[in-house]
Amino acid sequence: MKARGARALLLPTWAVLGVFFLAPLALMLAVSFRQRGVYGGLRAVTDLAAYLRSGAWLANYIRSVSPIYLSIGWRSLWMAVLTTVLCLLISYPVAWWIAVRAPRRWKNLLLGLVVVPFWTSFLIRTYAWMFILRGQGLLNAVLLGSGVIHRPLELLYTPFAVMIGLVYGELPFMILPLYASLEKLDRTLLEAAADLGAGRAAVFRRVTVPLTMPGIVAGVVLVFIPSLGQFVVSDLLGGAKSMLLGNLIQNQFAVARNQPFGAALAFELTAAVLLLLLAYALYMKRKGEEVLL
Amino acid sequence: MTRDPDGGLRIGSPWPRRLLVSHGVLVYLFLYLPVAVLVVFSFNAARQTAVWSGFTLDWYRRLLRDDGLLDAVRNSLEVAAVTTGVATVLGTLAALALGRSPAGFRGQRATQALLMLPVVIPEIVLGAALVTFFGVSRLRLSLATVIIAHVVFSISYVAIVVRARLAGLDPALEEAARDLGAGPFDTFRRVTLPLLLPGVVASALLVFTLSIDDYVITSFVAGVGATTLPLHIYSMLKVGVTPEVNAVSTLLLAVTIVLIVVAQRLLQEDRRTT
Numbered sequence: 123m124k125a126r127g128a129r130a131l132l133l134p135t136w137a138v139l140g141v142f143f144l145a146p147l148a149l150m151l152a153v154s155f156r157q158r159g160v161y162g163g164l165r166a167v168t169d170l171a172a173y174l175r176s177g178a179w180l181a182n183y184i185r186s187v188s189p190i191y192l193s194i195g196w197r198s199l200w201m202a203v204l205t206t207v208l209c210l211l212i213s214y215p216v217a218w219w220i221a222v223r224a225p226r227r228w229k230n231l232l233l234g235l236v237v238v239p240f241w242t243s244f245l246i247r248t249y250a251w252m253f254i255l256r257g258q259g260l261l262n263a264v265l266l267g268s269g270v271i272h273r274p275l276e277l278l279y280t281p282f283a284v285m286i287g288l289v290y291g292e293l294p295f296m297i298l299p300l301y302a303s304l305e306k307l308d309r310t311l312l313e314a315a316a317d318l319g320a321g322r323a324a325v326f327r328r329v330t331v332p333l334t335m336p337g338i339v340a341g342v343v344l345v346f347i348p349s350l351g352q353f354v355v356s357d358l359l360g361g362a363k364s365m366l367l368g369n370l371i372q373n374q375f376a377v378a379r380n381q382p383f384g385a386a387l388a389f390e391l392t393a394a395v396l397l398l399l400l401a402y403a404l405y406m407k408r409k410g411e412e413v414l415l
Numbered sequence: 416m417t418r419d420p421d422g423g424l425r426i427g428s429p430w431p432r433r434l435l436v437s438h439g440v441l442v443y444l445f446l447y448l449p450v451a452v453l454v455v456f457s458f459n460a461a462r463q464t465a466v467w468s469g470f471t472l473d474w475y476r477r478l479l480r481d482d483g484l485l486d487a488v489r490n491s492l493e494v495a496a497v498t499t500g501v502a503t504v505l506g507t508l509a510a511l512a513l514g515r516s517p518a519g520f521r522g523q524r525a526t527q528a529l530l531m532l533p534v535v536i537p538e539i540v541l542g543a544a545l546v547t548f549f550g551v552s553r554l555r556l557s558l559a560t561v562i563i564a565h566v567v568f569s570i571s572y573v574a575i576v577v578r579a580r581l582a583g584l585d586p587a588l589e590e591a592a593r594d595l596g597a598g599p600f601d602t603f604r605r606v607t608l609p610l611l612l613p614g615v616v617a618s619a620l621l622v623f624t625l626s627i628d629d630y631v632i633t634s635f636v637a638g639v640g641a642t643t644l645p646l647h648i649y650s651m652l653k654v655g656v657t658p659e660v661n662a663v664s665t666l667l668l669a670v671t672i673v674l675i676v677v678a679q680r681l682l683q684e685d686r687r688t689t
Contacts, residue, residue: 351537
């Protein structure tokens with residue numbers, strides 16, 4: 123195919139993504155420097171030079187690092203880090219099991235069973251935990267019925283519930299890339315290490331982990347990014363104290379009607395994500411791996 | 416060297432076999448049990464408690480009388496159908512352009528990066544950017560804005576899936592067709608497209624499920640009267656956990672899981688035949 127032909131085929135995609143993806147992102151950045159009008163919307167800027175001099179264009183960004191919002195940012199960061207670490211610890215042995223140890227005829231089934239939740243409704247998967255964790259929920263019913271507890275536990279609307287929901291939602295995104303890289307792992311190298319006298323732990327730490335690092339990094343990126351911008355899980359399973367960055371952003375658009383502030387927060391999130399992706403792309407390039415997310 | 420009963424070499428597994436298997440089983444239970452519970456209790460007769468008190472289809476019958484819900488289902492089907500049509504065509508064309516221009520062309524890498532972005536950027540950012548854009552350009556929020564948003568994030572998925580399929584095609588087949596005198600258009604229509612079709616259909620099914628399931632982005636760009644099924648379910652959840660929610664969730668799960676399994680089958684056929 124000639125380059126001209128390729129460009130013609132890409133034209134509609136470029137048009138759609140240019141107008142409805144890149145332009146909105148650029149516009150969001152522009153709006154983040156404006157001020158909220160009295161009735162929502164944007165306050166008009168009559169004198170651009172004066173506006174720039176006054177420093178008001180940075181007001182939303184300055185506000186975003188005030189203690190109250192900063193603490194929400196920290197909490198989101200920690201929740202995302204914790205989610206990522208838990209997902210990694212839970213997923214690695216599972217991925218190992220599917221890729222290396224499970225009987226061959228089961229492999230496709232086991233893998234398929236990870237892929238299905240990957241595509242099914244995140245909302246319903248989160249709701250399932252509401253149903254299980256609430257005061258009159260299944261877990262309390264079981265615990266009360268078996269006499270382990272005498273009063274229902276308060277599980278729903280806690281940080282604990284949010285953590286479960288996040289790990290539950292993101293787990294498949296960690297298992298799949300880990301599986302992909304364990305599947306490619308050249309096992310003769312592990313045998314060589316073992317023959318040379320390395321114990322199980324040493325082989326794992328010094329051969330397996332370094333060789334599957336691209337999969338680990340991909341999984342970390344794939345889990346960390348969505349956890350950072352999450353708002354459905356914290357909205358449904360978390361209480362008032364579990365507000366995360368995602369809830370804050372969503373609030374500015376849906377409730378507070380402060381689009382400029384919401385745009386500034388969303389842009390900060392975007393910048394953080396893009397930096398992370400850039401680092402990821404550079405890392406994969408150095409490793410000679412295909413950047414595939 | 417020791418051999419496992421199942422014939423695999425015992426190589427540097429950091430975990431004893433039993434621990435590995437029981438951990439694996441627990442993780443699969445963790446993935447599926449909550450959803451299974453939901454499904455089971457959608458047939459539970461009791462309204463308030465999570466204690467089983469007999470089988471009923473009442474909650475499903477109630478759904479059929481819920482006009483708001485039926486409207487939401489209609490809206491979701493309309494959005495998903497249009498999104499699937501548009502995104503499948505555009506994404507397939509993009510995949511062909513990226514996968515079948517051997518020399519490469521200027522902007523190829525930029526295009527690949529551009530196609531990656533909507534997938535990896537947090538959904539909330541896309542929703543926020545689009546609602547800002549629609550606000551400034553004075554487009555009234557409606558089903559149309561929902562469709563636009565869904566097309567934006569769906570094109571990438573189609574392009575990625577179809578391109579993977581294209582990469583697995585043997586170029587010799589197309590060369591043979593051309594050697595036998597077929598023009599570029601005939602080669603595409605009678606060789607490339609039929610071979611590509613399972614991948615295209617699979618990606619269409621996946622996009623349909625993504626669209627019909629999407630809550631986050633839709634919640635930003637859906638105007639009054641453009642309530643989709645996930646938005647409706649969300650508003651039901653906010654009022655409280657009810658058996659009706661279990662029932663509607665079960666139906667949505669059933670539909671999407673069937674679509675996903677069919678899509679996976681198609682993609683696996685792919686691997687076997689090429």
